[in-house]
Amino acid sequence: xxxxxxxxxxxxxxxxxxxxxxxxxxxxxxxxxxxxxxxxxxxxxxxxxxxxxxxxxxxxxxxxxxxxxxxxxxxxxxxxxxxxxxxxxxxxxxxxxxxxxxxxxxxxxxxxxxxxxxxxxxxxxxxxxxxxxxxxxxxxxxxxxxxxxxxxxxxxxxxxxxxxxxxxxxxxxxxxxxxxxxxxxxxxxxxxxxxxxxxxxxxxxxxx
Amino acid sequence: xxxxxxxxxxxxxxxxxxxxxxxxxxxxxxxxxxxxxxxxxxxxxxxxxxxxxxxxxxxxxxxxxxxxxxxxxxxxxxxxxxxxxxxxxxxxxxxxxxxxxxxxxxxxxxxxxxxxxxxxxxxxxxxxxxxxxxxxxxxxxxxxxxxxxxxxxxxxxxxxxx
Numbered sequence: 001x002x003x004x005x006x007x008x009x010x011x012x013x014x015x016x017x018x019x020x021x022x023x024x025x026x027x028x029x030x031x032x033x034x035x036x037x038x039x040x041x042x043x044x045x046x047x048x049x050x051x052x053x054x055x056x057x058x059x060x061x062x063x064x065x066x067x068x069x070x071x072x073x074x075x076x077x078x079x080x081x082x083x084x085x086x087x088x089x090x091x092x093x094x095x096x097x098x099x100x101x102x103x104x105x106x107x108x109x110x111x112x113x114x115x116x117x118x119x120x121x122x123x124x125x126x127x128x129x130x131x132x133x134x135x136x137x138x139x140x141x142x143x144x145x146x147x148x149x150x151x152x153x154x155x156x157x158x159x160x161x162x163x164x165x166x167x168x169x170x171x172x173x174x175x176x177x178x179x180x181x182x183x184x185x186x187x188x189x190x191x192x193x194x195x196x197x198x199x200x201x202x203x204x205x206x207x208x
Numbered sequence: 209x210x211x212x213x214x215x216x217x218x219x220x221x222x223x224x225x226x227x228x229x230x231x232x233x234x235x236x237x238x239x240x241x242x243x244x245x246x247x248x249x250x251x252x253x254x255x256x257x258x259x260x261x262x263x264x265x266x267x268x269x270x271x272x273x274x275x276x277x278x279x280x281x282x283x284x285x286x287x288x289x290x291x292x293x294x295x296x297x298x299x300x301x302x303x304x305x306x307x308x309x310x311x312x313x314x315x316x317x318x319x320x321x322x323x324x325x326x327x328x329x330x331x332x333x334x335x336x337x338x339x340x341x342x343x344x345x346x347x348x349x350x351x352x353x354x355x356x357x358x359x360x361x362x363x364x365x366x367x368x369x370x
Contacts (some may be wrong), residue, residue, distance in 0.1 A: 011229070018232040022239065029243030035262040036327065036355035044347045064336075068367075079367070127337030131276075131330045134339075135257045135356055136363040142261040169264060201343075 037138060042200070058113050060089045060121045064137060066128035079136060086144035090119045090195065103152060103194060116148070120198045141199055148195045153187075161191050252277035252294045257332040258361030265355060266325050272312045272351070274305065276338050277331030291331075291338045302338065305345035313351070325353045332366060 062082070063071040070077045072085060093104025095114030104115065113119035121141055125134060149161035157164070168184050175181055254277050265271060275294040279287040283299070292299050295308045313321055326346055330339055346354060 014229040015225070015232055018229055018236055022232055022236040025236065025239040025243065029239065033256055033329075033357055033359055034265045035360055036265055036357035037259055037261055038263050038265075038325075038353075038355045041343060041347050041352040041354055043350070043352060080364070125336045125340070127335060127340065129336045130332070131334045131336060131339065132257050132332045132366040134336050135259055135330075135332075135358055136366050138356065139259040139261050139363040146261060165263075 037135070037142060039138075039199070045203075054118075054120060055114075057094075057111055058118045058120055060086060060113070060119065062086075062121065062123045062137065062141070064123070064125045064129045064133060066126040068129055068133040070137070079140060082137065083140040083143045083147070086121055086141050087147055089113055090116050090121070090144060091148055092119070103155075105151075116195045117198075120200050122200045122202060124202045138199075142197070145195055145197050145199075149191050152194050153191050156190070157187055161188070164188060164191075248273060248275070248294070249297050250275070250294075251280060251283055251297070251299050252292060253280050253331045253333075254329055255332050256329060257358050257363070257366045259356070259358040259363050260360065262358060262360055263355075265327065265357070266323065269316070270320055270323050271325055271327045272309060273327050273329060274308075274342060275329045275331075276342065277334050291334045293338060293342060302341045302345060305342055306349045309346065309349040309351045323353075324351060325355055326351050327355050327357045329357045 061071075061073055065071070070079055070082065072082065077085065088106060089112055090106075091104050092106035092109055092112040093101030093115055094106075094108050094110045094112050095101060095118070099114040099118070101115035106112075121144075123137065123141065146162060153159060153161040153164060164184060165188060168181075168188060171181055171184075252275050254275055276291055277294075278284075278289055279292055279299065287299055293302055293305065294300070295304060300308070309326065313324055316324060328339070328342070343354070346352070
């Protein structure tokens with residue numbers, strides 16, 4: 001007995017089914033944002049007496065008021081100039097002796113910061129300022145550090161900090177033991193050491 | 209004679225649609241791979257700002273999301289129009305952040321716990337006040353690694369559109 005051949009399945013509705021699925025996925029999913037400004041909060045300070053003393057000249061004061069206006073070192077400033085002003089302050093290198101800064105290219109103004117390790121950028125926000133403005137200010141301040149790090153990295157290793165960091169982050173899990181990776185990690189550490197990101201946010205004031 | 213009538217020069221052959229399913233499937237797979245299902249239903253407005261000093265975030269399993277913003281239109285009757293915090297899929301008080309973060313942390317595999325990162329997704333029109341309170345709570349909870357999640361873009365555009 002010859003078996004009858006199985007009838008061919010009609011695949012004409014395949015496209016319809018696929019379209020249905022496609023539309024479902026289009027509607028239900030959103031591409032998740034997976035980038036952001038990374039920051040680190042200071043650990044909780046239980047002992048308010050034990051606040052490290054910092055010299056006035058080593059602090060770069062940035063105030064944001066409720067109308068989204070900037071006051072930098074007691075002078076109103078446009079946000080476009082913030083990054084450059086911060087970089088100038090950090091890179092000043094006005095210190096002498098062991099506080100000096102051999103790699104700084106700033107003005108060496110004795111009334112500004114001693115060296116990048118001591119320089120602190122302090123950001124104070126009014127509670128009514130908008131997040132929009134806050135993130136822009138933070139972004140500009142981080143940019144100041146990135147510019148300086150890029151410059152230092154280019155001088156030392158001939159590659160910008162950002163591209164080195166991108167390479168570091170893109171390394172596959174399997175390659176994390178190779179000497180190149182460890183060397184890259186060490187280099188990044190050196191640059192970060194030169195220009196540590198001392199971005200401080202004031203303790204919120206108690207209402208009173 | 210019929211031999212010659214067979215082909216009429218004006219007749220176009222029909223376009224074959226046999227490859228249509230393949231094309232659609234290709235699109236389907238692209239969308240399936242490229243998109244991630246949102247695990248929290250958004251109860252607050254959440255338009256992220258733009259920034260250009262961004263880094264790529266950690267893996268999703270190390271992230272804890274906290275949303276801040278105005279309640280979205282359908283929830284404004286219940287929660288008002290001031291900025292609120294959304295933890296998981298409900299609107300919560302700021303004091304609950306501490307417990308939420310700690311619960312999330314204990315739920316993580318042990319080797320990832322100290323790599324936990326809090327992703328702050330704040331609406332671009334929110335006020336800083338709530339954010340400051342949340343950050344104080346995070347310090348209490350010892351969750352110090354945070355990130356201000358933002359789109360890649362020119363930050364100056366944030367200031368132009370309101």
